[in-house]
Amino acid sequence: MQQAAQGLAKGAAVVFRGLRQVYGTTVALEEFSLEVGAGEFLTLLGPSGSGKTTALNALAGFIEMTSGHIAIDGVPISALPTEKRNIGMVFQNYSLFPHLDVLDNIAFPLRMRGVPRRAARERAQAALDLVRLPEYGRRMPHQLSGGQKQRVAFARAIVFEPRVLLMDEPLGALDLKLREAMQLEIKQFQRQIGCTVIYVTHDQGEALTLSDRIVVMDKGRVLQVGTPKEIYDRPHTRFVAEFIGVNNLLPVAGGAAGEAVLEGVGAVAAAVPAGARWAALRPEVLRAAPGEGPIAATITDVIFLGDVVRYAARCDRGATLVFSQRREPGGSAHAIGARVAFPIDPADIVFLAE
């Protein structure tokens, strides 16, 4: 395992080209094209039914695609059966084999590859050490906690040193605290092993935490691909802007040159790109000062979130803006009914065409 961590240390590049998957009248995947770099941690993020699992299933060979092709390291794999694709996979419900103990579960992929029993068990033990459960080899899966099952499933998926690891909502069944702890561990394991990871989640926080790049999907299509920062700061579409984090979305009305009129808010000195119909403003970049101004509002709601306080304010022209402020010593808090003014910085506005 140590050798694997240092020696192999290279994932495979995966290319999806023009994948299309139709179930009856449902289009599960449409024009799905994607290039995943070697050793990259890529996350497919999208609402339920957006085709994330379908994309993974196509790569794993569980479904026959309607059209399109997939290559691993430039080699087309469409003709290869699942068991020859050499892909590691962690399922949402772990899918440990209930009749085998932990060590035999982890040794399973090695046994299938013809590794003798003793050697397979030794390597399985090394993988178990890696996920920090060295003492658990003799337990049956039903004797493990959710987090332990998760780690065993991970060990089983990487023990044969696959160059691509697929994870379909691997933390979906865990509670929030455990999920956050496991996110850090997964990231750490991946750095040690160096394999390419394609990760599926519909939790945007998880995607932002783990990924090198995020693919936002909806209705079987790729909407945007980018680093977490790009996706967060520069969403291309209204859907992405609304799906990731909280955003104020305002219709844009054409104003004078060099002026953007945000409906229900007011005019801002910003150049409106051609075709822009929406303006997105993150709550945390929006600053509010007590008092009156050109864009003034009344606080209608105060939500305490621990380290930050989120406010809702109704502008005099009708729109409601959400903004958040850190709780700093001496920082002024706004009360419901208080008057605030927004000095909106044009650089914080993201204009969206659709």
Place this chain on the structure above:
Amino acid sequence: MTRFLLGVYFAIAVAFLVMPLVLLVPISLTDSQFLEFPPRQISLRWYREFFVDESWVGATLLSFKVGIGATAVALVVGTLASVAIVRGSFPGRRLIHALLVAPLIIPTVILALALFIVFLRWKLVDNVPALIFAHAVVALPYVVLIVSSALRSFDTTLERAARVLGASPVRAFFAVTLPYLGPSMFASSLLAFFASFDELIITLFVSGGLQTLPVRIWTDLMLRLDPTVAAAATMLIVVSVIGMAIAEYFRQRNVRRYGG
């Protein structure tokens, strides 16, 4: 489903086996020539009689032979048929399922008559393999019902997991699916075995001179009645209770492992 059928089996067992047991055990232990209750003198005389009498021993051995043979045939055919019915996507799956389960519903006399006609035509009367086949027909519904319902409740992502980890489809079935089906297969073979072991009517029609244990008991009832019958019956009860206990143990273990 397995649980339900085992429950039904249990209720029937209680009604038809355990209740008479109360009478049978003391009767079998009598020292007298006749069936008497309560016995005046306790002895194992009729148990000895059972093992000394060649016709009893021969009938028992034949019953075991036919029972095991019929169970093996029903188990293999029934499991394969279940896989085809549950996993396949060919037309007529439901029809095949109905046909395989039919012997459980069709009155046994009719089935016996049909088999008798076929056996006469192909000169199969008085033939042990043919008798095994006839019993397998009766045993098959239990296997098909139990195994196909277990297969339906099986989480196929386990098979997918095995596939992606390097197992061919056949290997994945043997490595992952079959262990899950194990307890159901065991329970259904138990039911299949006793379906054959108990079977009297069809056997009377098609066996010719062959005497299975039920036939032996039946002829005994026609001719003379001594407590050997009670001794044989008591031993049968003990064997079936042990079998059911083992089946229940495996079923519970599966429930623990795979969840309810």
